[in-house]
Amino acid sequence: MTGAAAGLVDRVRGVQLSGLATVAMLVVAVAVNSALQPNFWDSYALTSNFATFVPLVAIAVGQTIVVLSGGLDLSLGAQVTLASVVAVQVVDGSLDRFPLAVAAALGVGLACGALNGLVVALLRLQPIVATFATSFVFSGLALVVLPTPGGSVPFEITTAYRDSVLGVPVALLLIVALALVWLVLRRHRVLRHVYAVGGDADAAYASLVPVARTRVWAYVLGGLFAALSALAILANTGSGDPFVGNELTLASVAAVVIGGTALAGGRGGAGGSVLGAIVLALVTNIIFFADVPTDYRQLVNGAVIILALALAGIPALQKRRPSA
Amino acid sequence: MSTPVVDTPRRGLTAWRPGPVALAGTVAVALVIAGEIVSPGFAGYGQLVNLMRVAAFLGVIAIGQTIVIIAGGGGVDLSVGKVATFSAIIGSRVMAGDDANIVPAVALALLVAAAIGLVNGLGVTLLRIPPFVMTLGMIGVVQGLILAYTGGQAEGRAAPALTSLVNGRVILDLPGLLFLWLLLGLLAVWLLRRTTFGWSLFAVGANRTAAELTGVRVNRTLILAYVLSATFAGLAGILLLGYTESVFLDLADQYMLPSVAAVVIGGTLLAGGIGGYAGTAVGAIVLTVLQGLLTTLDIGGAWRTVVNGVVLLVLLSLYGRQRRLRS
Amino acid sequence: MSTPLLEMSGVRKRYGGVQALDGAELTAVRGEVHALLGPNGSGKSTLDKTLAGTVVPDAGTIRIDGAEARIGGPRDAHALGVAAVYQQLSIVGDLTVTQNVVLGLEPARRFGFLDQRAARDRAGAALERFTAAFAGRLPLDRPASALGPGERQIVEVAKALARRPRILVLDEATASLHKEQVDVLFDVVRELRADGVLVLFTSHRLDEVFALCDRATVLRNGRTAGTVELAATDEDELVRLMVGDAPHQAPRAARAGAAGAGSAAEGPVSSPAATLEVRGLTTDRLRDVSFTVRSGEVLGLGGLQGQGQSELLLALFGGAHVGAGEAVLDGRPLPLSSPVKAARAGVALVPGDRGRQGMFAVRPIQENLSLASMHRRATARLALRGAAERGAATAMVERLRIKIGSLADPVSTLSGGNQQKVVIGKWLLDRPRVVLLDDPTKGVDVAAKEEIYAIVRGLADDGAVVILNSSDNRELTELSDRVLVVFEGTVVEELDAEAISERRLISSALRLGPGETL
Amino acid sequence: SSDDGDGGDGGSGDQPYTIGLSNGFVGSEWRTQMVDGLEEAFAEYEAEGVVDELVVESADTDVNGQIQQIRNLINRGVDAIIVNPNSETALDAVFREATGQGIEVFAIDQAVTSEDVTNVVIDQAEWARISADWLAGQVGQGGNVVVVNGIAGHPANEMRWGAAEQVFTDAGVNVLTVADGNWDQATGQQVMTNLLATYPDVDGVWTQDGMAEGVFRAVDAAGRLDRITISGEARVGFMRLWNDARATGFQSIGVVNPPGGAVSALHMAVNVLDGREFASGTIDGNTVHVPIPYTVDETTFDQYWGEAGSESDAYSLDGSLTRDEAADFFE
Numbered sequence A: 001m002t003g004a005a006a007g008l009v010d011r012v013r014g015v016q017l018s019g020l021a022t023v024a025m026l027v028v029a030v031a032v033n034s035a036l037q038p039n040f041w042d043s044y045a046l047t048s049n050f051a052t053f054v055p056l057v058a059i060a061v062g063q064t065i066v067v068l069s070g071g072l073d074l075s076l077g078a079q080v081t082l083a084s085v086v087a088v089q090v091v092d093g094s095l096d097r098f099p100l101a102v103a104a105a106l107g108v109g110l111a112c113g114a115l116n117g118l119v120v121a122l123l124r125l126q127p128i129v130a131t132f133a134t135s136f137v138f139s140g141l142a143l144v145v146l147p148t149p150g151g152s153v154p155f156e157i158t159t160a161y162r163d164s165v166l167g168v169p170v171a172l173l174l175i176v177a178l179a180l181v182w183l184v185l186r187r188h189r190v191l192r193h194v195y196a197v198g199g200d201a202d203a204a205y206a207s208l209v210p211v212a213r214t215r216v217w218a219y220v221l222g223g224l225f226a227a228l229s230a231l232a233i234l235a236n237t238g239s240g241d242p243f244v245g246n247e248l249t250l251a252s253v254a255a256v257v258i259g260g261t262a263l264a265g266g267r268g269g270a271g272g273s274v275l276g277a278i279v280l281a282l283v284t285n286i287i288f289f290a291d292v293p294t295d296y297r298q299l300v301n302g303a304v305i306i307l308a309l310a311l312a313g314i315p316a317l318q319k320r321r322p323s324a
Numbered sequence B: 001m002s003t004p005v006v007d008t009p010r011r012g013l014t015a016w017r018p019g020p021v022a023l024a025g026t027v028a029v030a031l032v033i034a035g036e037i038v039s040p041g042f043a044g045y046g047q048l049v050n051l052m053r054v055a056a057f058l059g060v061i062a063i064g065q066t067i068v069i070i071a072g073g074g075g076v077d078l079s080v081g082k083v084a085t086f087s088a089i090i091g092s093r094v095m096a097g098d099d100a101n102i103v104p105a106v107a108l109a110l111l112v113a114a115a116i117g118l119v120n121g122l123g124v125t126l127l128r129i130p131p132f133v134m135t136l137g138m139i140g141v142v143q144g145l146i147l148a149y150t151g152g153q154a155e156g157r158a159a160p161a162l163t164s165l166v167n168g169r170v171i172l173d174l175p176g177l178l179f180l181w182l183l184l185g186l187l188a189v190w191l192l193r194r195t196t197f198g199w200s201l202f203a204v205g206a207n208r209t210a211a212e213l214t215g216v217r218v219n220r221t222l223i224l225a226y227v228l229s230a231t232f233a234g235l236a237g238i239l240l241l242g243y244t245e246s247v248f249l250d251l252a253d254q255y256m257l258p259s260v261a262a263v264v265i266g267g268t269l270l271a272g273g274i275g276g277y278a279g280t281a282v283g284a285i286v287l288t289v290l291q292g293l294l295t296t297l298d299i300g301g302a303w304r305t306v307v308n309g310v311v312l313l314v315l316l317s318l319y320g321r322q323r324r325l326r327s
Numbered sequence C: 001m002s003t004p005l006l007e008m009s010g011v012r013k014r015y016g017g018v019q020a021l022d023g024a025e026l027t028a029v030r031g032e033v034h035a036l037l038g039p040n041g042s043g044k045s046t047l048d049k050t051l052a053g054t055v056v057p058d059a060g061t062i063r064i065d066g067a068e069a070r071i072g073g074p075r076d077a078h079a080l081g082v083a084a085v086y087q088q089l090s091i092v093g094d095l096t097v098t099q100n101v102v103l104g105l106e107p108a109r110r111f112g113f114l115d116q117r118a119a120r121d122r123a124g125a126a127l128e129r130f131t132a133a134f135a136g137r138l139p140l141d142r143p144a145s146a147l148g149p150g151e152r153q154i155v156e157v158a159k160a161l162a163r164r165p166r167i168l169v170l171d172e173a174t175a176s177l178h179k180e181q182v183d184v185l186f187d188v189v190r191e192l193r194a195d196g197v198l199v200l201f202t203s204h205r206l207d208e209v210f211a212l213c214d215r216a217t218v219l220r221n222g223r224t225a226g227t228v229e230l231a232a233t234d235e236d237e238l239v240r241l242m243v244g245d246a247p248h249q250a251p252r253a254a255r256a257g258a259a260g261a262g263s264a265a266e267g268p269v270s271s272p273a274a275t276l277e278v279r280g281l282t283t284d285r286l287r288d289v290s291f292t293v294r295s296g297e298v299l300g301l302g303g304l305q306g307q308g309q310s311e312l313l314l315a316l317f318g319g320a321h322v323g324a325g326e327a328v329l330d331g332r333p334l335p336l337s338s339p340v341k342a343a344r345a346g347v348a349l350v351p352g353d354r355g356r357q358g359m360f361a362v363r364p365i366q367e368n369l370s371l372a373s374m375h376r377r378a379t380a381r382l383a384l385r386g387a388a389e390r391g392a393a394t395a396m397v398e399r400l401r402i403k404i405g406s407l408a409d410p411v412s413t414l415s416g417g418n419q420q421k422v423v424i425g426k427w428l429l430d431r432p433r434v435v436l437l438d439d440p441t442k443g444v445d446v447a448a449k450e451e452i453y454a455i456v457r458g459l460a461d462d463g464a465v466v467i468l469n470s471s472d473n474r475e476l477t478e479l480s481d482r483v484l485v486v487f488e489g490t491v492v493e494e495l496d497a498e499a500i501s502e503r504r505l506i507s508s509a510l511r512l513g514p515g516e517t518l
Numbered sequence D: 001s002s003d004d005g006d007g008g009d010g011g012s013g014d015q016p017y018t019i020g021l022s023n024g025f026v027g028s029e030w031r032t033q034m035v036d037g038l039e040e041a042f043a044e045y046e047a048e049g050v051v052d053e054l055v056v057e058s059a060d061t062d063v064n065g066q067i068q069q070i071r072n073l074i075n076r077g078v079d080a081i082i083v084n085p086n087s088e089t090a091l092d093a094v095f096r097e098a099t100g101q102g103i104e105v106f107a108i109d110q111a112v113t114s115e116d117v118t119n120v121v122i123d124q125a126e127w128a129r130i131s132a133d134w135l136a137g138q139v140g141q142g143g144n145v146v147v148v149n150g151i152a153g154h155p156a157n158e159m160r161w162g163a164a165e166q167v168f169t170d171a172g173v174n175v176l177t178v179a180d181g182n183w184d185q186a187t188g189q190q191v192m193t194n195l196l197a198t199y200p201d202v203d204g205v206w207t208q209d210g211m212a213e214g215v216f217r218a219v220d221a222a223g224r225l226d227r228i229t230i231s232g233e234a235r236v237g238f239m240r241l242w243n244d245a246r247a248t249g250f251q252s253i254g255v256v257n258p259p260g261g262a263v264s265a266l267h268m269a270v271n272v273l274d275g276r277e278f279a280s281g282t283i284d285g286n287t288v289h290v291p292i293p294y295t296v297d298e299t300t301f302d303q304y305w306g307e308a309g310s311e312s313d314a315y316s317l318d319g320s321l322t323r324d325e326a327a328d329f330f331e
């Protein structure tokens, strides 16, 4: 085998195969869903489905970056909540202030990410528990900012979010845009360093990678994507709610893994996570349209998710032997 | 080498570090004192016993969590809360308030819990699903099992004997629960520090490849770790049932992440291979005292949540820190 | 001589209970290859790391070009022109070779966006010299994890070279390299010397030191024992500096006694008539390997590194996927499906990568020693008795003369040689019938090496089947009763006792015809 | 089923109707009772040919998941959606999608702000006021109470506590502290235990549903049942404790928060789909307050305990509008 061919095989096996598993899952999910749901391809069903996907997709991209850096952010959901309530307080129903609200949300994401970066990278707390702790801070602050649900998003925004351009749902365009942002980031030095730090922090440190700064960046980027997720939620819900994002956290981790990114860090990418998030959402739909009895739905849902997690891990199974 | 020796060889088999345990203990005492200052009566004997009693549930759930985390490789069991709930639901239904049914009820509940742990273990080892998401997915499955089993209505009740075992005062006005916790805690410490399982577990957590090449049955050890984790969670569910006497569908769910926090505050490394149960037990007490303290502060729910987060961060930075890259 | 390029003085560093550096000194000039020598654990790597910025010393000054250097991290070191090849490589397995070579100094366009082409060019240029090591084609786009140990070592070297250092630190950079690759590296180093670069060179292979270096500084117990001109020094003198006044390890005669006496206390080691027969063993990297070893015999595995020797040992220990073939020990088939079964059948493996495969760095020495055999001493295979475990471990510490503080200390606090003894010791407690040793003295200093030789010999004398893979031909010559030369996964030649010589080993390894020489 | 948009007002009455239920939380027996009750009432209509299918979306999920639930129901082509909302406001946009497709939406248990939706709920403020009034009467002016609330920031929690707080202020009752018990019995028990330790002179506890049993046990364990008055709940578990303690003079109150609200909403939905309009005065904005069925107190305890005592502990005393009562809300 020539070196080039070997390189190709390595690359296909290492990175793309996990991607393949995810793509296969997506194809199956779409096929099953459209078989069970007669109007799956109708315009309303399409736009509404994609509108549902965006928040999880966005937060999953953010989680991917943090996971790639070797961390985990259990506060992303709380960040979504905080960013959304701040944005809704800023926008207060007026379209003119929407850009300001976007800026405010991103600012919140940045600040939250920076705090997480501080505690994880500089104070060196263990990410799982440190971000669990900061999630209390963020969700508490969300309640302070918006003690009870309220506030409204300009009508134009919620309408545009549900619209489609030339038959393509706006929400789908947003997902494509998120994927593009990821592709751009991938070509940036910070993301390369994120991969290096997640792959082997000691080696990266010895190789002049600014480890601490890179980790902070990973959490900040995570926060920024959480802010984008918050904006999508606002467009989806039309108003503010101080609990809105909290449950997204764990789902985002599941999406990342189904997307083929290693939780240990350093390996994977957000493309898979985007698909993984969509797969997760489709599973819920499928179980609904398959008329699984109510009492068993959650059981089937859980089992299918575990199955998806197992399938996503199959490529890793191939390099099993510890000693090789 | 002419280097001075710090430890004498007599000191124990495992590298037991007083650091985290002592530190967490100090924090617990400091919190109690703070509580007494903020709201007098907080440090009263009765209240301390109460706090310990509340800590016991977290403490027992965190036994399994400690084991799983020591096993390393990202080991963590997020399903403990749900498993505890399920176990209590089964226990309550089979017991149906009758002492005669205690044994089959507890046996069945623990058996089911262990089976769930077995599935977790198999998923983590054979299917190589990362523990975090495997046990996360298991939450959904167990919730599904609960709904399928109960049809959404939990029924039954704790047997009086269980209730008096848990709540009844034994000596010094201490409830039986505390003695049960002590017993289970000692069992956990023994298991980790004086059994082949415990040493294998630490070895697997410290270096999985080397463990395999040293003839340790890595997968079996890991599976056993998850089975034990679920079993201890099931036991905690039964104890909780004795405490509340009746069950409901999310009885113990809220213990999921606090059990991890207790382990970490107690000085066990999330990366695996280092730690122990003594620290975890103190960690559980610290968290419980903190909750008690926050409850008595009249600052409103939102700020209470914020303060909770900040104090947690402070606690974690006391001992939960990772090593530096540059030595 | 003008101002020295590098002056390190009074450097101290303490790790927990270990004083790794205790006032070490080093002075070196531009355009010199300066050897940094010393036994295991003498602080060479630590001194290198203080220079490279990954270790901050507790005390001491570093002057570069006469100016005091403040090195707070690797980036500071880089700014001062220091680049290092670390003993523990700084390669990120998930990144490609190109990405590794440029890591931390990625060529970028505006706003930090990467310039991939420039990166490839830079990596290609840095690796060009070593093309031969990669079967003629640079693996620029392969993930580093797919490379062999030697290839990774070369990437690490290329990475350091790509940083265009004024001071290049090579910490055991030749440990995993073939002879030809070492030659290429030496050529490069000589060019650098000609360009005025200072190269700090650490190796346990003294022939390399004499071949390449101008001067040598010897460390002992974290202190500088002396600096010598190599042209005016011989091997004995260097060894004396390293070992100090401690008596040099006695030769062959004493060996069997040393280990044998210890094992007598442990009881009988094995049945005397064990025979291991391997037939047609085939794995991903082995083809149809067959041989027979008797108890009491040390079978050496020779040949170039990476021809499948490690894989063979791993396969016999159930750690590789065996496609075909079998191994029979005393007429009974040896299970090759898992290490657990192999260990139960009385096989022991001392693996080649100590840190990754052999020891539990953060766990106490006690547990490291007990783990392989604790089931035997446990009640109901579960409950351990503290006294029994301590007793067994203490006996092994004494028998192998492991230098430790306390059994409760993490094994990571030991020096490399002592760590290796712990890894060997855990198996001796298990009384194995077959002992597989994969480069047991790699990176181990002279004194410890002699002790390990004695242990190996003792094992065979006590009746074990011993198979030894070594990258050190002298070691094979001294220890082996027979040597199998392995090439591309098959045994190509068998050398018996009389035929074993370093020269013969090398020519066989390179598969030279009878008439050819190096 | 009909998914041609025919709007709320011009209901053409092309039976049978398809009804969807969206429930975003299943971790509580109350919700199970709600779903079960709805299914029973639905079966009656089904036998009459008025409806043909009840599509139930019931799972633990968040707002985003519930939006997905509702969209699935829309895609399923239902005629009306009964929703127990996870948020007061955050479903507004998806409700508009539903009404845009001609679907009638009814919110139960928790009112929502959307004007596209008809809220069919009890008055949470009134619900809270009844027990707070009673407690204030028991502890009297100057009495000290502690409060174990549900989840801070949750709309029902805020609405209830807002009303109760007002009652206490007006009656001159001191509120020593407010703690959160997450509507969870075990947490309620632990929180109450903490409060008892640090507030020695408590005269009464006001708590919301789901936690009274835990509060009772905590007070009982502290041996202060004789000195502390507890506002209770109309659930069998609590009533069992109450029943046992009555011998020692223990008194409490349980205001019914009926899971049967879903049934009331179903009746309303059928009327609306049949094309009928709400009578003036029955609807306030977009909210229809169904009456609180009844209250368990000292005088009525025996009656209700007799009726429900054999149910499981988690059973909530229930009540819903009959069809005729529901019809009275319409012109």
Ligand SMILES: Nc1ncnc2c1ncn2[C@@H]1O[C@H](COP(=O)(O)OP(=O)(O)OP(=O)(O)O)[C@@H](O)[C@H]1O
Pocket (backbone or CB within 6 Å): A205, A209, A210, A211, A212, A213, A214, B323, B324, B325, B326, C072, C073, C075
């Ligand atoms: N893993 C680590 N453990 C401990 N300290 C670290 C670690 N990584 C970095 N630091 C310290 O954190 C700070 C910031 O780290 P960073 O990796 O960005 O270093 P840097 O090379 O100084 O970067 P810059 O040149 O941008 O300042 C520095 O003081 C560094 O020494």
Ligand SMILES: Nc1ncnc2c1ncn2[C@@H]1O[C@H](COP(=O)(O)OP(=O)(O)OP(=O)(O)O)[C@@H](O)[C@H]1O
Pocket (backbone or CB within 6 Å): B327, C015, C016, C018, C019, C020, C038, C039, C040, C041, C042, C043, C044, C045, C046, C047, C087, C412, C413, C414, C415, C416, C417, C443, C444, C445
């Ligand atoms: N990170 C560390 N933590 C604790 N002790 C350490 C650490 N690194 C090195 N040591 C100890 O410091 C001493 C010096 O180690 P160092 O690696 O510098 O030795 P060396 O001369 O490079 O040995 P070798 O020839 O085996 O590579 C040894 O006793 C070693 O065990």
Ligand SMILES: [Mg+2]
Pocket (backbone or CB within 6 Å): C044, C045, C046, C087, C171
């Ligand atoms: Mg070294």
Ligand SMILES: [Mg+2]
Pocket (backbone or CB within 6 Å): none
């Ligand atoms: Mg700096």
